[in-house]
Amino acid sequence: EAAVTQSPRxxxxxxxxxxxxxxxxxxxxxxxxxxxxxxxHGLRLIHYSYVADSTEKGDIPDGYKASRPSxxxxxxxxxxxxxxxxxxxxxxxxxWGGAYAEQFFGPGTRLTVL
Amino acid sequence: GDQVEQSxxxxxxxxxxxxxxxxxxxxxxxxxxxxxxxxxxxxxxxFYLASGTKENGRLKSAFDSKERRYSTLHIxxxxxxxxxxxxxxxxxxxxxxxxxKGTSLTVIP
Numbered sequence: 191e192a193a194v195t196q197s198p199r200x201x202x203x204x205x206x207x208x209x210x211x212x213x214x215x216x217x218x219x220x221x222x223x224x225x226x227x228x229x230x231h232g233l234r235l236i237h238y239s240y241v242a243d244s245t246e247k248g249d250i251p252d253g254y255k256a257s258r259p260s261x262x263x264x265x266x267x268x269x270x271x272x273x274x275x276x277x278x279x280x281x282x283x284x285x286w287g288g289a290y291a292e293q294f295f296g297p298g299t300r301l302t303v304l
Numbered sequence: 305g306d307q308v309e310q311s312x313x314x315x316x317x318x319x320x321x322x323x324x325x326x327x328x329x330x331x332x333x334x335x336x337x338x339x340x341x342x343x344x345x346x347x348x349x350x351f352y353l354a355s356g357t358k359e360n361g362r363l364k365s366a367f368d369s370k371e372r373r374y375s376t377l378h379i380x381x382x383x384x385x386x387x388x389x390x391x392x393x394x395x396x397x398x399x400x401x402x403x404x405k406g407t408s409l410t411v412i413p
């Protein structure tokens with residue numbers, strides 16, 4: 191019973207289209223995060239949230255929006271998908287947002303924008 | 305610039321040998337987390353450290369408790385299933401974990 195799940199697991203989108211990636215956690219964690227991973231690189235933070243109905247920008251928020259309708263759910267929205275947004279997207283949750291916060295990751299969503 | 309420098313970028317080990325991976329930080333970090341990414345792309349958390357060392361089977365990790373500027377991951381008696389890409393992620397005390405670019409490990413029979 192995975193604690194962080196993501197849907198879809200893979201998606202092909204067209205340039206200019208809208209894409210929504212969803213994340214659900216059963217850890218009862220306050221903090222949730224969206225990262226992207228490009229081939230051969232580590233992960234970079236896009237958006238995060240520490241409470242429902244509130245989101246914060248990470249290091250690379252441009253071109254992305256986020257939504258946290260409940261403690262369990264966190265979505266990443268690409269209003270106008272672009273080729274450069276082809277990547278693998280990971281969602282994570284943690285109990286604390288500060289330094290002493292182990293992150294738990296979902297399985298990832300592979301997004302291809304054509 | 306990159307907050308986390310991971311080395312080596314790639315490594316080949318024969319089964320049964322030992323090795324160490326390292327992450328250097330350009331600033332003081334409060335905690336570090338080590339992951340292995342398998343061939344399916346899943347991130348498996350290996351260790352989370354705010355200080356000191358942790359050990360799990362053939363894996364052991366240490367976090368420099370004095371200046372908090374580096375962490376190591378030791379692999380003892382490497383096995384084929386240890387192959388994958390290893391990432392460290394370090395946190396300065398705010399919301400972001402900074403990831404290294406990974407070490408691609410191949411264990412050879």
